[in-house]
Amino acid sequence: MSRLEERYRLVLRLLPAGYRQEWEDDMVAAFLESMDDDDPETAEYAADYGRPGLAEVASIVSLAVRLRLGGSQAPARSYAWGQAVRLATLMAMLTHAVMVTASIAVTLWLSGKIAWLPAPAPAWALTPPSGIWHTAWNLAGYAWLPAYLALVLGHRRVAQAVALLAIVPPAVTTAVEQATNDVPLSVTPWAVRLIDILLVLAMAAFHRDAPPVPRRPWLLAIPIGILLVPLPLFAIQATSQAPRLLDWPGLSCVMVTAAIAVRLAGRASRQSASTLPWSLALTLLAATTLALRLVTLPDYIGQAQRTALGTIAVTEAIAVLAVALPLAGRAIRALRRLPPIPADGQAPTTPTG
Amino acid sequence: MTEPAFFILTALVDAPRHGYGIVADVAELSRGRVRLKIGSLYGTLDRLVGDGLVELDREEVWQGRLRRYYRLTERGREALAVEAERLAANARLASTRLRDQRNPITGPVPS
Numbered sequence: 001m002s003r004l005e006e007r008y009r010l011v012l013r014l015l016p017a018g019y020r021q022e023w024e025d026d027m028v029a030a031f032l033e034s035m036d037d038d039d040p041e042t043a044e045y046a047a048d049y050g051r052p053g054l055a056e057v058a059s060i061v062s063l064a065v066r067l068r069l070g071g072s073q074a075p076a077r078s079y080a081w082g083q084a085v086r087l088a089t090l091m092a093m094l095t096h097a098v099m100v101t102a103s104i105a106v107t108l109w110l111s112g113k114i115a116w117l118p119a120p121a122p123a124w125a126l127t128p129p130s131g132i133w134h135t136a137w138n139l140a141g142y143a144w145l146p147a148y149l150a151l152v153l154g155h156r157r158v159a160q161a162v163a164l165l166a167i168v169p170p171a172v173t174t175a176v177e178q179a180t181n182d183v184p185l186s187v188t189p190w191a192v193r194l195i196d197i198l199l200v201l202a203m204a205a206f207h208r209d210a211p212p213v214p215r216r217p218w219l220l221a222i223p224i225g226i227l228l229v230p231l232p233l234f235a236i237q238a239t240s241q242a243p244r245l246l247d248w249p250g251l252s253c254v255m256v257t258a259a260i261a262v263r264l265a266g267r268a269s270r271q272s273a274s275t276l277p278w279s280l281a282l283t284l285l286a287a288t289t290l291a292l293r294l295v296t297l298p299d300y301i302g303q304a305q306r307t308a309l310g311t312i313a314v315t316e317a318i319a320v321l322a323v324a325l326p327l328a329g330r331a332i333r334a335l336r337r338l339p340p341i342p343a344d345g346q347a348p349t350t351p352t353g
Numbered sequence: 354m355t356e357p358a359f360f361i362l363t364a365l366v367d368a369p370r371h372g373y374g375i376v377a378d379v380a381e382l383s384r385g386r387v388r389l390k391i392g393s394l395y396g397t398l399d400r401l402v403g404d405g406l407v408e409l410d411r412e413e414v415w416q417g418r419l420r421r422y423y424r425l426t427e428r429g430r431e432a433l434a435v436e437a438e439r440l441a442a443n444a445r446l447a448s449t450r451l452r453d454q455r456n457p458i459t460g461p462v463p464s
Contacts, residue, residue: 026395026421027372029371058390059391060391
């Protein structure tokens with residue numbers, strides 16, 4: 001086996017085992033033939049040092065996503081994972097959309113643009129940005145709202161492109177600020193950006209075979225989400241003098257814990273295969289949130305209230321674990337009850353006639 | 354029917370072909386416009402096999418490598434004919450309108 005073949009087979013390991021069993025040798029033969037060259041010296045060089053091109057690898061990744069995160073016609077397990085990733089992505093995108101929509105309202109209020117609301121305290125008033133570019137740069141973060149709308153309306157590639165607009169400018173700002181020591185070095189903004197990038201990648205689960213997103217409930221979820229999360233949060237912060245003890249990883253822990261608690265409470269009456277993707281999706285979100293909470297703990301080291309903040313953070317992590325472990329256990333048991341992906345898949349059979 | 358599926362079925366009309374044979378023929382048929390990557394080819398081929406439009410013809414070993422040849426089924430031939438007729442009808446529609454509609458700058462399209 002040539003080095004090129006080894007490398008290509010390594011890429012093919014992204015595909016499910018059952019699929020590889022039927023198609024791998026055929027795919028390898030087709031790939032190697034596509035790399036053949038009339039000149040024996042060039043062919044030999046390619047066999048030793050050649051690698052599958054980026055476009056070839058991308059086509060395999062795309063096929064792997066379609067097979068592992070299947071649509072409604074896919075085997076039950078593949079569909080369950082596909083729906084789970086799609087639901088988790090929608091919930092995470094919804095959170096971003098809700099928070100930015102609320103922050104637009106808060107920014108307008110603090111700038112004195114909402115006349116019918118009582119004026120904010122002078123200490124809260126915003127200094128207008130220095131120029132048009134600065135304003136545009138700050139507005140990039142709001143792109144999560146159109147990105148979410150695009151995803152719900154079925155424009156996956158648009159959603160991915162717009163979400164990148166929301167990720168890159170804040171990342172550049174953080175990099176510049178941390179490099180020039182305007183703000184202390186911290187893990188949190190980078191951990192959050194990493195999750196955002198994972199979110200953009202996870203949107204690949206909304207492929208052609210995936211069922212369309214039910215528009216009405218997911219659009220209605222924006223105003224409901226605003227009423228449930230940022231509104232009470234802002235009211236507490238506006239009326240209380242207590243310092244901010246709930247950072248973004250902490251708030252994520254609270255939201256995920258609450259969502260799983262509601263799910264566990266309502267679960268007894270509805271136990272069916274159709275609810276499994278929700279359990280899996282919440283488990284995925286819990287794992288991500290827990291990882292975010294743990295990797296951002298070092299940011300508290302330099303802070304004056306590190307003991308209080310650390311205790312709160314550990315409590316948040318324990319709360320997530322306390323609800324996520326039973327949910328994950330049940331989800332995995334339900335997943336095992338589903339029929340396994342057949343080894344022969346949709347592979348061709350040798351004709352008899 | 355997607356464009357790659359259309360070209361793969363078209364490539365199999367005259368003779369059974371193996372994986373790379375399909376890639377090469379599709380590139381030629383589309384005058385180089387559709388260059389199938391291996392992942393895309395098999396992603397489409399497994400659907401066509403699953404839908405019963407394509408089936409395995411035979412297996413051969415060539416220069417130590419496995420070659421599986423695929424052929425069009427009767428259902429595949431019908432599906433391709435229906436799609437080709439649909440595309441041709443669309444093309445006729447556009448051509449007729451273009452012929453009938455006077456271009457304000459160059460005048461009517463010569464027939």
